[in-house]
Amino acid sequence: MAVVLGPNRYGKAETRVVRVTRDGDVHHVKDCNVSIALSGAMTDVHLTGDNAAVLPTDSQKNTVYAMARRHGIGEIEDFALLLARHFTGSQPAIHHARVEIEEYSWNRIPDGPPHSFVRAGGEVRTCVAHHDRDGTASVVSGLKDLVVLNSTGSEFHGFAQDEYTTLKPATDRVLATAVTAAWRHTAVPPRGGPGEPYAESYAVSYAEVRRHLLEAFARTHSLSLQQTLYTMGRQVLEARPEICEIRLALPNKHHFAVDLSPFGLDNDNEVFYAADRPYGLIEGHVLDDDAPDAGRAWE
């Protein structure tokens, strides 16, 4: 036996950057949280504390701000790739960079001046970009905290039963979840599928994937949350040629119809207790069977 160092990475996490761009009096705001993780020739720093290969995380933070100044922050995928390429291209000891960005969206205040904004709430847009010094790159886009609910159109019955099963079959229930989803782009820069160029931006791709997720959730008459998950994933893959894989995590946010019979009242799915814990958690991947190797895209 010998003790050895395994995979490792380091970087500055959660650098909060807000970028204002002016178009005359009209301002635009990008509000992001950037997390960088670098890896490479880092054995010495672990074994002896020799920092010669270590670009300080403070420098990484400065780079985020400087790059935001130089290039603006367009789509977060592009900005993540820009940063990842910068580190692998400029630091010999850095062989691989992972950049994760969360974006918080803002709306204009109605009838306000064009520099006034109200935070949109709702889901957070996300991305993870990887870049090797040999030029290999990947982009996973995503979202989290997209909370949705169908007040009918959901059933759950015909399930396996064991000695600990007391659940009654349901032919009409509330189905609610907070969608966390991440989808892998087939190519970087994005392409429209095997052999096809793809000219749209990550912004269009994001908006369309989000729309398909919502639509599939809403339109699926659900026999189980697993079925809904798969339908959501399949619809995205079928509609969006630039995407080859999607991963979904759907907590089943239980809404229990309250038993009001002790009070002489019926409850035909009108009054629900929204429970915090425990919750079901359904996770699944849906992918194109021709999808290229993912490499480190999901790390």
Add this chain to the structure above:
Amino acid sequence: MAVVLGPNRYGKAETRVVRVTRDGDVHHVKDCNVSIALSGAMTDVHLTGDNAAVLPTDSQKNTVYAMARRHGIGEIEDFALLLARHFTGSQPAIHHARVEIEEYSWNRIPDGPPHSFVRAGGEVRTCVAHHDRDGTASVVSGLKDLVVLNSTGSEFHGFAQDEYTTLKPATDRVLATAVTAAWRHTAVPPRGGPGEPYAESYAVSYAEVRRHLLEAFARTHSLSLQQTLYTMGRQVLEARPEICEIRLALPNKHHFAVDLSPFGLDNDNEVFYAADRPYGLIEGHVLDDDAPDAGRAWE
């Protein structure tokens, strides 16, 4: 010296209730968090553990669900009053009820069936209703987590200075805050001001106050966050005759322009670091000098 019992109250906090109402295939959802606090002849339970006067908090929870079934949940202020009246009217030992409700809003999923919803995010609507067994009542409506930002139109200079002051005057800065606001209705049921009837619902009142808060924040050229706070409050009071007092708490969510000069870059208010802590906190009340006595409305 003698040890005595002072003010006290008890109740069920954070009962999560979701109420679905059906209009044919079109469903409506109300999603609330209800907290009840009752007080009255509670000396014995504290001194001897005699529970004869204590309506269990479990019964209070049941009441929330039963009332939601019987009456629906319309505007949260109305539902809070309904509950508060119920407890003071039905339990001799309960002399006073306080009901606080948070409401989370949902939007319909675009192009989805009329039973599919996506949580709106953004601010939470709130209310606190008080009711005595003699019929005295009060209603305070409010909101929290309304996050707003002006990317220009804010200054801060001419301030007091002491030996610990290093802040530079600013003639152009980002002003951002998360609005917590609560406003007291002059009368229950609401009236339009001294001597005037008021026919609108709490829903209209809420939407209008929110609109005025946003508009005043956006349109005020700010010399300090205190000035913005007062302007927001004043605009609400001047525009809404049913409101006699508003209380605002505005954290100054600092956005610091990053010094990029070490990198040979200027930064003309384009790149900001959004700080978590510490933050300024500005709190103030704005009221009508004719406002009736608040009683326990703010407790």
Add this chain to the structure above:
Amino acid sequence: MAVVLGPNRYGKAETRVVRVTRDGDVHHVKDCNVSIALSGAMTDVHLTGDNAAVLPTDSQKNTVYAMARRHGIGEIEDFALLLARHFTGSQPAIHHARVEIEEYSWNRIPDGPPHSFVRAGGEVRTCVAHHDRDGTASVVSGLKDLVVLNSTGSEFHGFAQDEYTTLKPATDRVLATAVTAAWRHTAVPPRGGPGEPYAESYAVSYAEVRRHLLEAFARTHSLSLQQTLYTMGRQVLEARPEICEIRLALPNKHHFAVDLSPFGLDNDNEVFYAADRPYGLIEGHVLDDDAPDAGRAWE
């Protein structure tokens, strides 16, 4: 009707300060979160944006650090008073200062060098000090997040019943709560009760109050959480002459014995579901009937 400015205050919230003191190789750590709220001649800044009376919150932050350097941070009550006196004594426009401090405690790492620490977890120590420019002062000490549980020795029966009551009486239940408590010192500097000097520090007072709260919770055979609350408060007041009032907020963190009868198993209070929401919330004040007027101590 005229719109007027009501009570207001402003200041820097949540300045995180860690103070290291060295006694040779032996280091001591104080880890605090300081929130300052100042009030006084602040009409102009609200009405016109004239900041002449406004000491920037940035200067307040600097003062926290400079004072921590000059004087160290001893007991948080003393440090809070030091800061509050500084602001009311040095700024003519500041008539009143409120300083709130949270303290996070650290233990030494066993067998480690005397500069190595592990955060203690558990409760947070708190205080709120007020100081007027005329010299009036008050100190409220406290704690929060002190989570306690009795696995027997708790009953709840003989309660009021109404049409919505389904709760069964309990002669043996788990009683669990997260104690939030705040207690007012009779005098500043602290005294031992009417006419008596008090020589102990806030540290001793805190440790003793905490001990009494735990002991009273543990030793009370409880017929209701209200009774436990009152007993906790009374024991503190009877044992600690420097305290004239205590306020307690006790969430009843429900532990429901799980019904295992469908599986042919009894459950004699052995297996519990620890629920998140809803929860009972019991709040009460216990005080000395000779307590001096509280002034603004509880604001």
Add this chain to the structure above:
Amino acid sequence: MAVVLGPNRYGKAETRVVRVTRDGDVHHVKDCNVSIALSGAMTDVHLTGDNAAVLPTDSQKNTVYAMARRHGIGEIEDFALLLARHFTGSQPAIHHARVEIEEYSWNRIPDGPPHSFVRAGGEVRTCVAHHDRDGTASVVSGLKDLVVLNSTGSEFHGFAQDEYTTLKPATDRVLATAVTAAWRHTAVPPRGGPGEPYAESYAVSYAEVRRHLLEAFARTHSLSLQQTLYTMGRQVLEARPEICEIRLALPNKHHFAVDLSPFGLDNDNEVFYAADRPYGLIEGHVLDDDAPDAGRAWE
């Protein structure tokens, strides 16, 4: 191209169970949060909503409670394995089970009766157990939220520099982190290393690993947090033959010495600003080069 279902799992997450065991008047408390994830023949439920293979997550919750009643909750690793074996052994469609448990620790209240407890705070103990229906099993133990600080004995200099580097070298700084660690047991049931039986319980193993982590953090004169990480991992592996791999995630919780020179004060590492974000994040694996294949242990 064809859309296919990839890896998937489902189960009940965050079942909160508190188990009381009585030894006469002396009570013992185990307080856990159990998350189950099952996988197997789940294609049909995803593609068609046929639930025949799906044991409801509600039944899984019931199983947690029933097993806690039948067998008690001893060490969380044993309880996790018990549950995982149950599901793979009793449900033909379940080919693999993953059970994750968090444990919150409680201390007895000093001088209280033997049924009175105060929650310990500090770190949370964790474990993840995997079990296949063919009998393959793995156990990863761990902890999170173990917050530690060295007020001296840490340096950082000799690092790489680029055009965005402004950080000054440090020969004395505060080093603070919140340890998240997970370590893989070489065998299930645990053994003492290659060829050696191991008779100790998971409780002893946990206590010793925790002790070594603290000791290594405290005693390492640190030239970088990477060096500290590796030393922590190596010490655990060298001291504990039952462990073959450890993974550590260490946020560098920056404590910046405040510049007090504008106030005529020096600051010889006495007064620090404890920052929230951004923070460095150092992650690394340390392992025995003879470690058996991890299989799905880390999923």
